[in-house]
Amino acid sequence: MTNIGPDVQVAVEGPGGPVEVPAETAETTTGPEPARGGGKARPAWRMLLPTMTPWLATGLVLIAGVVLLGVVGPYLVGDPDAISDVGLAPPSAEHWLGTTQTGQDVLAQLAHATRGSLQIGLMVGVLATLLSAFFGIYGAYLGGAADEGFSLLSNVFLVIPGLPLVIVISGFVPRESRGLWTIAVVLALTSWAASARVLRAQTLSVRARDYVAASRLSGEKPWRVIGVEILPNLLPVLASQFVYAVIAAILGEAGLSFLGLGASNASTLGTMLFYAQNGFALPLGAWWWFVPPGLVIALFGMGLSLVNFSIDEIINPRLKNARTARRRAKAAARVARKAA
Amino acid sequence: MTTLTDRVPHAAVPARRPVLTVTDLTVVYDVEQPVTAVKDASLQLGRGEILGLAGESGCGKTTLAYAINRLHQPPARIASGSVVFHDRDGGDVDLLGLDDERLRRFRWSQLSMVFQGAMNSLNPVRTIGAQLDDTLRAHARMSRAQRRERSAEVLTRVGVDPGRLRSYPHELSGGMRQRVMIAMAMLLEPQIMIMDEPTTALDVVVQREILREIVRLRDELDFAVVFITHDLPLLLEISDRIAVMLAGEIVELDTATQLHRSPAHPYTRRLLGSFPSLSGERGAFIREGVDPEEGTA
Amino acid sequence: MTSVHVTNLTKDYGLRSGLRRSTLRAVDRVSFDLVPRRTVALVGESGSGKSTIAKLLTRMEKPTSGRIDVQLDDRTPVMGSVYQRHVQMVFQDPFASLNPFHSVEHHVARPLRIHRRTHDAASTHARVLEMLERVNLHPAEDMAARRPHELSGGQRQRVAIARALAPGAQVLIADEPVSMLDVSIRLGVLNLLGRLQREDNLAVLYITHDLATARHFSDEILVLYRGRVVERGPADAVILDPRHDYTKLLAMAAPDPDRVGSVGREGDTAVARDGIDNSVCYDHTLGAWVPIDEAEAAAASAAAGGVRAGA
Numbered sequence: 001m002t003n004i005g006p007d008v009q010v011a012v013e014g015p016g017g018p019v020e021v022p023a024e025t026a027e028t029t030t031g032p033e034p035a036r037g038g039g040k041a042r043p044a045w046r047m048l049l050p051t052m053t054p055w056l057a058t059g060l061v062l063i064a065g066v067v068l069l070g071v072v073g074p075y076l077v078g079d080p081d082a083i084s085d086v087g088l089a090p091p092s093a094e095h096w097l098g099t100t101q102t103g104q105d106v107l108a109q110l111a112h113a114t115r116g117s118l119q120i121g122l123m124v125g126v127l128a129t130l131l132s133a134f135f136g137i138y139g140a141y142l143g144g145a146a147d148e149g150f151s152l153l154s155n156v157f158l159v160i161p162g163l164p165l166v167i168v169i170s171g172f173v174p175r176e177s178r179g180l181w182t183i184a185v186v187l188a189l190t191s192w193a194a195s196a197r198v199l200r201a202q203t204l205s206v207r208a209r210d211y212v213a214a215s216r217l218s219g220e221k222p223w224r225v226i227g228v229e230i231l232p233n234l235l236p237v238l239a240s241q242f243v244y245a246v247i248a249a250i251l252g253e254a255g256l257s258f259l260g261l262g263a264s265n266a267s268t269l270g271t272m273l274f275y276a277q278n279g280f281a282l283p284l285g286a287w288w289w290f291v292p293p294g295l296v297i298a299l300f301g302m303g304l305s306l307v308n309f310s311i312d313e314i315i316n317p318r319l320k321n322a323r324t325a326r327r328r329a330k331a332a333a334r335v336a337r338k339a340a
Numbered sequence: 341m342t343t344l345t346d347r348v349p350h351a352a353v354p355a356r357r358p359v360l361t362v363t364d365l366t367v368v369y370d371v372e373q374p375v376t377a378v379k380d381a382s383l384q385l386g387r388g389e390i391l392g393l394a395g396e397s398g399c400g401k402t403t404l405a406y407a408i409n410r411l412h413q414p415p416a417r418i419a420s421g422s423v424v425f426h427d428r429d430g431g432d433v434d435l436l437g438l439d440d441e442r443l444r445r446f447r448w449s450q451l452s453m454v455f456q457g458a459m460n461s462l463n464p465v466r467t468i469g470a471q472l473d474d475t476l477r478a479h480a481r482m483s484r485a486q487r488r489e490r491s492a493e494v495l496t497r498v499g500v501d502p503g504r505l506r507s508y509p510h511e512l513s514g515g516m517r518q519r520v521m522i523a524m525a526m527l528l529e530p531q532i533m534i535m536d537e538p539t540t541a542l543d544v545v546v547q548r549e550i551l552r553e554i555v556r557l558r559d560e561l562d563f564a565v566v567f568i569t570h571d572l573p574l575l576l577e578i579s580d581r582i583a584v585m586l587a588g589e590i591v592e593l594d595t596a597t598q599l600h601r602s603p604a605h606p607y608t609r610r611l612l613g614s615f616p617s618l619s620g621e622r623g624a625f626i627r628e629g630v631d632p633e634e635g636t637a
Numbered sequence: 638m639t640s641v642h643v644t645n646l647t648k649d650y651g652l653r654s655g656l657r658r659s660t661l662r663a664v665d666r667v668s669f670d671l672v673p674r675r676t677v678a679l680v681g682e683s684g685s686g687k688s689t690i691a692k693l694l695t696r697m698e699k700p701t702s703g704r705i706d707v708q709l710d711d712r713t714p715v716m717g718s719v720y721q722r723h724v725q726m727v728f729q730d731p732f733a734s735l736n737p738f739h740s741v742e743h744h745v746a747r748p749l750r751i752h753r754r755t756h757d758a759a760s761t762h763a764r765v766l767e768m769l770e771r772v773n774l775h776p777a778e779d780m781a782a783r784r785p786h787e788l789s790g791g792q793r794q795r796v797a798i799a800r801a802l803a804p805g806a807q808v809l810i811a812d813e814p815v816s817m818l819d820v821s822i823r824l825g826v827l828n829l830l831g832r833l834q835r836e837d838n839l840a841v842l843y844i845t846h847d848l849a850t851a852r853h854f855s856d857e858i859l860v861l862y863r864g865r866v867v868e869r870g871p872a873d874a875v876i877l878d879p880r881h882d883y884t885k886l887l888a889m890a891a892p893d894p895d896r897v898g899s900v901g902r903e904g905d906t907a908v909a910r911d912g913i914d915n916s917v918c919y920d921h922t923l924g925a926w927v928p929i930d931e932a933e934a935a936a937a938s939a940a941a942g943g944v945r946a947g948a
Contacts, residue, residue: 210734214797217695218748218804219721232738328370329414396819543682544846548890570820573892600897614821616853618876618893 050310051320059306066300070118073111080108080267088279088286098288101279109272110292116268117250117297120184124249127188128195129242135192136199137234141207141226151200157193163255165190170261180263187252195241202237206230236314243308247301254297269293354386354581358426359531359564360408360451361385365421367400367407370414377403377416379588385532387428388562390555392575392596394611395585401568402456404585405534409453410435410443425450428531448479452525454535459517462509468495468520469505475527494523497560498553515546519553526557534566539574551578573615576600584608638710638838639723639807641671641694646703648689663689665864666703666929669857671808671840678843678851678872680887681861687844689864691812694842695726707808722752725806729813731793735785741796742781745769748803768799772829791822795829802833809834812844827854848891852876860884862915865929870921880919880926 050056084103091098097106139150169186170178206212207230215229250269256262257270258277276282276290313320367378378400385391395401406412408423423435427450438446455461463471472491476482482490492502498519509517518538525533535554539547555578558565567579575582575596582599584592584607592605603609648664664686669677679687692698694705707715707723715723728734735744745765748754755761762781769777772795785793794814801809811830815823827850834841843855851858851872858875860868860883868881879885917926 210728210730211736213697214726214728214734214800215736215747217697217721217726218800219718219751220747228739229736233736325414332370332414332417396821544892545682545886545890547892571892572820573894576894576897577892596897600894610821612894614824615894616824616849617895618849618852618888618891619895 050314053310053323055306056310059303059310062299062303063307066114066296066303067118069111069296070114074115077108077111078105080104080112082108088284088289090286091288097292098286100275100289101281101286106288106292109267110269110296112267113269113272113293114296116180116263116266117253117270117300120180120187120253120263120266120268121246121250123181123184124187124191124253125242125246127184128192128245128249129238131188131192132195132199132241132245133238136196137203137226137230139196140200140203141222141230147200150196154193154196154200157190158197160190162190163252166252166256167259167261170256175264178262178264180266183253183256183263184249187249187256191245191248191252195245198241199234199237202234203230206233236311240308240311240315243304243311247304250297250300269297354384354389354391356386356389358384359387359428361422361424361426362404362408363422363424365404365407365423366419367403367412368417368419370417376419377588378407381421381585381588381590383583383590383593385564385566386580387531388558388564389581390558390565390567390579392579392582393566393568393585394570394572394575394582396570396611398587399585400588401585402536405453405536405566405568408435409447409451409534410438411453425532445479448475448525448530449528450530451532451534452528452530454521454525454533454538456536456538457541458521458538459514459541462517462520464509467506467508468512472505472520472524472527475524479528490527494526495520497526497557498523499549513546515542515550518542518546518550522550522554522557526561526563529561530563532564532566534568536568537570538567540569540571547574554578572611584611638673639715640673640708640840641724641808642704642706642708643670643694644668644704644706646690646693646705647701648686648693648698649701663864664693664700667859667861667864667866668703669859669866669869671842673807673838673840674834675857676834676841676843676855678845678855678858679861680845680848680851680858682846682887684863685861686864687861688812691726691810691842691844694810695724696720722804723806724808724810725801725804726810726812727794727797727801727814730817731790731797732785732817734797735793737785739784740781741769741774741783741785741788744796744800745781745803748800752804754803754805768803769796771802771833772796772799774799789822790818791826794818794826798826798829798833802837807838808840808842810842810844813846814843815850816845816847823850830854848876848887849893860887862913865915866918867915868919868921870919874921878921880921881917883913883915886913 082104084099086095086099087101087103089095089099089103095105095107097110099105100109135150135154139147166186169189170183173182212225212229215225220229253262253268254270254273257268258273260274262268262270262274270293272293273290276286276293279286279289281287281289313323361384363382365378365381366376369375369377381400381404383391393401393404403412403416407416407418412418418436421436425433425435425446427433433446433450435443435446462468469488469491472494473487476487476490480487488505491505495502495504500516500519500523504512504516504520509520512520522535522538525535538554539550542550551574554565554567557563567575569575572582576599579596581593581595583590584599584605586607592599592603592608594604599608600612603612646664646667647662650661650663652659652661667686667690671677679690681687689698693700707720709715735741742762742765745768746761749761749764755764765781766777769780774780774792774795780788780792780796785796788796798814809830814830815826818826830841830843831854833839841855843851845851853872855872858868858870858872859866860875860881862883868875868879868884875884876888879888916930917928919925920927
């Protein structure tokens, strides 16, 4: 490297990953910074953020749009429960998304329903992640009998079919007490197990690494070893599992509500679909009643999945390398074609 | 720009007829700040010669080996230079200009490679015999009986019992797996074998055995070997000539005896000095704390 | 100053292969002493038990039998949580022994805080910089803020050494500290260890498979084969005058820069591994063969047809 001084260690991408060009003398760092690291030490949390790509941008826009609809929308639209005598009217200037069978404004209902779904999604996401983190991470850290026990529990919950269990539990609870919280708990209980297995596998892998052994050797207390040494390296996987949990929750809740087993007092996208089904929207051709809620569910799920792809790149940096390699190859081909 | 022959006139040309000539090969990594991994590398490999390629991590020796074989992937790019193979039957082949099909036919039959960590590149769910068979089917037109015979022959050559053709990789030790990889590279009797750190992960005793096999095979079959490693004492014991690489350039290329007796380049001296001797005087440089680096820190 | 006395250390692992159970004896009746200002080298190939001994000494594993006694100068035993203040380890892989999420400062500061060597943020920071300077990482302020992926292998290993010495350790277990580093950096790191040993009166256990550095860096060498010590004594004695077959094998197999072009030529004697008898150990200090396992040794010498000659 003729353009770099002799007193520097530079990280270079070799065939097997970053390798180093050795310096001539001692391990000092006078001179330009490593070509790959770039600048002063970046804070740790920046290392965890994904790079912006069209996928990620699309995903974020979709999520932002739906969240806006659910959070701000209800303040801007009319009363979703107001009955009018304009039943099953197609979209017009007065009702942007038409009306339901009983003359209720679909747009107003959509905004409130989105809020309801988001609430459930968030509740279940957090609950399921907490459960899976406890049984997965803590169990794997402890090892031995505790690990076996937690693992057995996860496997049992995993084997039980989710939707039928949810239906049974839901059907068991009387309709009056079937609120949003009940549904959230039921959904969380049936969806934490898969996540727990993934987190357990990751924790076992991280736990076996030398730096965890070194920190225990230094005298760190177990809770600090888990919280400070192991957990930061699990954050990308945790984030990914959380996103999956939210997607599963929204879809699961929609399914439950569609079957009439959803939250009795809440309005969610699923209940909208339930009422649309009961109001014979499809045979009557009232697409403006069931397409919007379905579309919102689909777009939100898609947005979350796209964000998850970017998180996957953090978990597995080789995916990112593959993507950048493809992009570079395309750019090189373009340059070659232009030159030709 | 001085050529290799200007710098080290007598050793640049091998004692035997050349089988490979690399001239001013430059390999660049097209990343955000482009890095020249190999800069104007020139060397000639003699027929049946063992050429050691020494250097530490990042010096470009593996990149050079991959580039000669055209195995490099984007963002690596050969920016300039030529690689010419001189066939036993007289013709010359420009490796960089070969099209895909001819390159595929050239690979393994004229030039084969044993990769770093090779003993972990055996497919764990197939037997050794099946994998050797695959290689033969891809490159040669032989009947099944002939393929089996050749596989057995090649295994015996490297000191592995031919009965092992039915074994799976996990049933063999690290040393045996490495021998199998060397056997695989020898299947078509290539004229050149490139070995990238073939013994690094092995114990010292097993390493010694494998080295003896390589030298013995070379004596029997007369193929040239490019032996890449950071272990300079090992190269001194096994090579005819040694090339030392630093930061992408070949800084010294000389016979093993010459290199050991009077190394010309300061980096070679530094590299040699990093290996304390087993025999000879107990090094004062470690115990008394004279650290060549700490003086300049 | 602290010293360690290891007596008849043994470690068995239970293996399960299907329904069959067996025991693997990874370490078999190993004894040695670690005293201040002296380095003991444990030399052996993979599977010889040397890494297991490191784990036993750092209490990552419990011995099946035998004793590990750590004592201060006045014979007070070191036990319990204080153990980690005295006995520390430098790991083999510089890329795996540092947490990629945390800065260099975190790695060195944590042991300082845990073992109460400093009491507030300011003094911790000052001490961290001091330690980084001691291991030759300049400029310390800049280095402290870096993350492991921004350091080279040699630099990471120096951070690992600083971390090990932070609690004020007096006994250092160095498990192949330089085998994963670039060749030209190895001596620098070993010299650093040597200097720190002299400055802090450390007792060092140097675990390696490399006879050459063992010879130059340590005062005493123990050669391990399949969990047993087969030869022991002063470094030069063991290397230059090996008595046990296994030591001779190792010495011959190791690449020696002074043996140019010797592979395959005359004088390169065949290397044979069969029939290595690890029931006896040659002790250079005693100048005699010491049986490790009485029964096995008797059987072996009976098979060999007589008393083993001492020469």
